[in-house]
Amino acid sequence: MRKGVLELCILRILRKGEAYTSDIVDALKAVDLLVVEGTIYPLLTRMKNAGTLTYRWAESSSGPPRKYYDLTLEGEALLAELEAAWDQFVSSVNSLDSSSSTPRTS
Amino acid sequence: MMETRSISLGNLLFQMELPAFERLGAYLDALRRALRGSDGAEDIVKEVEYRMAELFQDALAGVSRALQLDDVERVCAQLGDPSDFRDEGDGDDPSQSRRRAGDEGQQRGRRRWYRDPDERVLAGVASGIAYRFGVDPIVIRALFIALVVFTGTGFLFYLILAAIMPVAKTASDRLAMKGDPVTLASIIDSMESQIRARGSGQADRPWAQRWRNFVSQTLPEALQALGKVVLWTLLSIAILSVLVLGAFILSTALGFNGFF
Numbered sequence: 006m007r008k009g010v011l012e013l014c015i016l017r018i019l020r021k022g023e024a025y026t027s028d029i030v031d032a033l034k035a036v037d038l039l040v041v042e043g044t045i046y047p048l049l050t051r052m053k054n055a056g057t058l059t060y061r062w063a064e065s066s067s068g069p070p071r072k073y074y075d076l077t078l079e080g081e082a083l084l085a086e087l088e089a090a091w092d093q094f095v096s097s098v099n100s101l102d103s104s105s106s107t108p109r110t111s
Numbered sequence: 112m113m114e115t116r117s118i119s120l121g122n123l124l125f126q127m128e129l130p131a132f133e134r135l136g137a138y139l140d141a142l143r144r145a146l147r148g149s150d151g152a153e154d155i156v157k158e159v160e161y162r163m164a165e166l167f168q169d170a171l172a173g174v175s176r177a178l179q180l181d182d183v184e185r186v187c188a189q190l191g192d193p194s195d196f197r198d199e200g201d202g203d204d205p206s207q208s209r210r211r212a213g214d215e216g217q218q219r220g221r222r223r224w225y226r227d228p229d230e231r232v233l234a235g236v237a238s239g240i241a242y243r244f245g246v247d248p249i250v251i252r253a254l255f256i257a258l259v260v261f262t263g264t265g266f267l268f269y270l271i272l273a274a275i276m277p278v279a280k281t282a283s284d285r286l287a288m289k290g291d292p293v294t295l296a297s298i299i300d301s302m303e304s305q306i307r308a309r310g311s312g313q314a315d316r317p318w319a320q321r322w323r324n325f326v327s328q329t330l331p332e333a334l335q336a337l338g339k340v341v342l343w344t345l346l347s348i349a350i351l352s353v354l355v356l357g358a359f360i361l362s363t364a365l366g367f368n369g370f371f
Contacts, residue, residue: 026158027165041191046158050151068168069121069161 011048013091014038016057016076016084023075025063049074057083115177121164126177134183135163138193145193159190225279225288234273242288244340254344264351 011033018024018032026049033039052058057080063071076084116132118125127135142159146152166186167178222245227238230248237255241248258265279288 027162030162041195042162042189043191043193043195046155047146047149047151047196050155054150069123069164071161072158 011038011044012052013084013087015045015048015052016080016087019058019074019076019080020084023073025071025073027071029074052080056080113177120167121161123164123168125164125167127183128177128179130180131178131183134180134187138183138187141193142196145196149197155196159196162190222289223287224276225284226273226276227285227288228278228280229285233269235278236269236272236276239276239279239288240272244343246340250340254340258347262348262351262355268347 014033015029018029024032026045029049030039030042030045033045039045049058053060053074057077058074059077060072060074063073065071113128115126115128118127118132118135139156139160143152143156146155163186166189167182170182170185171178222243224243225239226235227242228235230238232238232252237251238248241251244251255265255269258268277284279285
């Protein structure tokens, strides 16, 4: 579940333009969605294999080489799809709260 | 005084105190072991090394000193335990993930054998098998009934399968049973249909849904899937007849003639 949400978040981060792994990690950590960085690497690899992301290596003048990720067209389509599913999910969950007339389950 | 090693990590040079050096080596070894056989393991290890180099660089903050055990521990804690690097979407069978990586794009994942607790009549075996082969459960149930009526072994067969096949307990089990890739959208889908089924509280709901599934996705796959089911049935009939024949030969050999 959490990984599914992470997938959506990664796509959202990359919508603004390409980012290298540490940018993605920092962005996710800033909003408390990532506890240990380890989970992100296999996820990025899987998304790349699924054709939703591409990457390129870039040399950095100040540090180690950086792997920049970007969305593919397929990734953009998936993002739109996941966002629609997410909105629906959130409204489903919220609607359960507001309809207090539903029978109580003990 | 402390002995140091110099290492190259992410094309950068670092001096490390010996305990720090050993800890780093152990971590990277454990990571390689944890990732063995999964997709892009080499790339991940390389990228982790680069990330570590970056974090060490931050820790040193331009000061020229050797890295200590503390520095390495902090970076390892930040990256997480090597087992955290395993992708649960990959499943536990590395050959399977490799096979899937070979397929193009996002195909439906491999369906697994699970008993279906949601649409069961007895133990959910037939519904589970139906998902496995992508056919309507009715087909499998009819086959089981035919086996019971015509060979008398159908029920035993059912019991064996019920004992072998695990129940699809969690959402991801259910998705594996149905062959959906475990993604946010698919988990939400399955949650939604569960919520809807529970909210309506009516038994006809899953039936309606099943019918819709049958028309929209099962039917196009039906020919291929039916072929598989036929093959599977023929195979089980072949095995059963060998068993029956064996029992017959054995009983005649033993001189037990009352049976036939």
